[in-house]
Amino acid sequence: MPNMQKEKTKMPEQEPKVRARNFEEVALGYTEEMAINEANRCLQCKHQPCVKGCPVMIQIPDFIALIAQGKHIEAYEKIRETNGLPAICGRVCPQEEQCEMLCVRGIKDEPVAIGRLERYCADYAIAAGVEPLTCKCTLGKKAAIIGSGPAGLTCAADLAKEGVDVTIFEAFHTPGGVLKYGIPEFRLPKSLVQKEIDSLVDMGVKIETNMVMGKILDIDDLKEMGFETIFIGTGAGLPSFMNIPGENYNGVYSSNEFLTRINLMKGYKYPEYDTPVIRHKKVAVVGGGNVAMDAARCAMRLGAEQVYIIYRRSETEMPARNEEIEHAKEEGIEFNLLMNPVEILGSEQGDVTGIRVIRMELGEPDASGRRRPVPIKGSEFDIELDAVVVAIGQSPNPLMREATPDLKTHSWGGIIVDEETGATSIEGVYAGGDSVSGAATVILAMGAGKAAAKAMLEYMTKE
Numbered sequence: 001m002p003n004m005q006k007e008k009t010k011m012p013e014q015e016p017k018v019r020a021r022n023f024e025e026v027a028l029g030y031t032e033e034m035a036i037n038e039a040n041r042c043l044q045c046k047h048q049p050c051v052k053g054c055p056v057m058i059q060i061p062d063f064i065a066l067i068a069q070g071k072h073i074e075a076y077e078k079i080r081e082t083n084g085l086p087a088i089c090g091r092v093c094p095q096e097e098q099c100e101m102l103c104v105r106g107i108k109d110e111p112v113a114i115g116r117l118e119r120y121c122a123d124y125a126i127a128a129g130v131e132p133l134t135c136k137c138t139l140g141k142k143a144a145i146i147g148s149g150p151a152g153l154t155c156a157a158d159l160a161k162e163g164v165d166v167t168i169f170e171a172f173h174t175p176g177g178v179l180k181y182g183i184p185e186f187r188l189p190k191s192l193v194q195k196e197i198d199s200l201v202d203m204g205v206k207i208e209t210n211m212v213m214g215k216i217l218d219i220d221d222l223k224e225m226g227f228e229t230i231f232i233g234t235g236a237g238l239p240s241f242m243n244i245p246g247e248n249y250n251g252v253y254s255s256n257e258f259l260t261r262i263n264l265m266k267g268y269k270y271p272e273y274d275t276p277v278i279r280h281k282k283v284a285v286v287g288g289g290n291v292a293m294d295a296a297r298c299a300m301r302l303g304a305e306q307v308y309i310i311y312r313r314s315e316t317e318m319p320a321r322n323e324e325i326e327h328a329k330e331e332g333i334e335f336n337l338l339m340n341p342v343e344i345l346g347s348e349q350g351d352v353t354g355i356r357v358i359r360m361e362l363g364e365p366d367a368s369g370r371r372r373p374v375p376i377k378g379s380e381f382d383i384e385l386d387a388v389v390v391a392i393g394q395s396p397n398p399l400m401r402e403a404t405p406d407l408k409t410h411s412w413g414g415i416i417v418d419e420e421t422g423a424t425s426i427e428g429v430y431a432g433g434d435s436v437s438g439a440a441t442v443i444l445a446m447g448a449g450k451a452a453a454k455a456m457l458e459y460m461t462k463e
């Protein structure tokens with residue numbers, strides 16, 4: 001008889017007031033007892049709707065059944081059959097829109113906490129020192145991966161498992177993509193990301209950092225070096241701006257710059273780390289996605305007295321994960337909804353002093369299906385600030401497409417591919433993740449890396 005407890009088993013968390021001033025992980029994970037209690041909420045549905053909601057088709061009821069039996073390593077192995085980064089996905093996947101949205105328990109009560117259970121298995125296995133995946137004998141084929149975010153890492157893992165000689169080329173000094181430079185330590189500890197990368201290296205994958213491809217080497221160079229197939233997973237790292245007056249004042253950041261300084265370059269540990277970050281007192285973050293929540297919560301942790309989210313629609317339309325919105329509110333971030341910046345105000349010295357916003361109301365749905373925000377005439381007012389972080393979206397990194405004239409791209413910058421295989425307009429060259437879709441999610445990038453690896457293997461081994 002399943003456990004019919006209506007709510008998900010709670011996961012312990014750091015107290016909001018305490019965690020709002022430190023960079024340690026917010027959610028502390030299940031104990032064994034909590035995990036087994038939650039696993040027993042699963043009905044083991046025959047038609048398994050949850051699996052259909054997972055872009056990499058984790059066999060969800062099977063791994064949950066193993067947890068219920070106390071077989072935690074076996075549960076981890078079951079997940080790892082299809083997902084090479086479970087400790088990461090268990091923490092950052094938008095489960096509420098994917099597997100958990102389709103969970104039968106969610107019809108009347110809260111769905112099974114699939115994400116928390118995934119995280120539990122991964123953490124348990126890592127703590128137990130589980131062996132990395134081994135690869136088959138050498139296939140005698142070479143593949144290059146450009147970019148080491150979740151798309152590139154997944155593609156590399158799936159190819160290496162089949163015995164392909166894989167080299168990843170990464171522009172930054174450290175691999176991981178957004179997992180390292182964007183998502184903050186308090187949501188995704190960097191040591192965990194590094195562990196997942198280390199296990200790839202144990203499988204024989206080579207990683208070359210500080211390799212800005214398109215500048216140092218291009219696709220033709222890689223082909224000449226004997227790489228038969230190439231995967232482009234360069235992400236969406238080009239920040240968008242609002243194009244309003246005052247965006248060039250000191251104290252205006254793109255979310256990329258703000259988060260990279262803090263997360264990748266450990267600015268929050270200055271002067272222990274050599275990356276100065278100005279500790280602003282009143283900060284506004286413009287946007288309503290995960291990136292905006294992360295930037296706001298980082299600003300709070302750096303010691304700001306007031307942090308505002310400024311978003312032009314209502315909370316219902318916010319694209320951020322529910323959990324991130326809740327956590328941000330608990331930590332004291334103020335939500336200024338239905339408001340849009342029209343100008344950033346500055347001093348004679350060129351420093352930010354405030355922001356002028358206009359109130360909005362919601363009109364008819366637009367092309368995205370969300371109700372269009374419409375400005376209310378004459379409703380402008382000013383908010384006093386000393387920093388503004390612009391988190392209104394990113395588009396694909398332009399360098400590879402600029403260096404590769406034969407690579408067909410959309411007018412907005414995304415690489416054009418065959419949806420099933422990730423094949424680009426250049427033979428033997430595949431692409432996936434945010435560089436194709438525009439800013440999306442970790443699991444979708446992983447799904448694209450997986451699909452491309454399959455096609456690349458077929459391409460390399462066809463008669």
Ligand SMILES: Cc1cc2nc3c(=O)[nH]c(=O)nc-3n(C[C@H](O)[C@H](O)[C@H](O)COP(=O)(O)OP(=O)(O)OC[C@H]3O[C@@H](n4cnc5c(N)ncnc54)[C@H](O)[C@@H]3O)c2cc1C
Nearest residue numbers: 147149150151171177178182213235433434440441442445
């Ligand atoms: C702050 C933030 C928070 C997020 N939160 C979540 C979340 O909670 N849940 C979720 O599912 N998704 C989240 N996302 C989105 C998610 O992280 C991305 O969709 C995902 O990382 C995309 O993976 P990718 O492999 O395509 O690209 P990326 O992770 O961007 O990796 C691309 C890599 O390519 C490298 N690169 C770029 N150009 C070159 C070049 N010319 N040569 C060599 N290397 C190059 C980059 O340095 C980078 O390392 C978040 C994104 C951000 C920015």
Ligand code: SF4
Nearest residue numbers: 042043045050103104
């Ligand atoms: S839908 Fe929910 S209850 Fe049914 S098998 Fe999946 S996780 Fe279990």
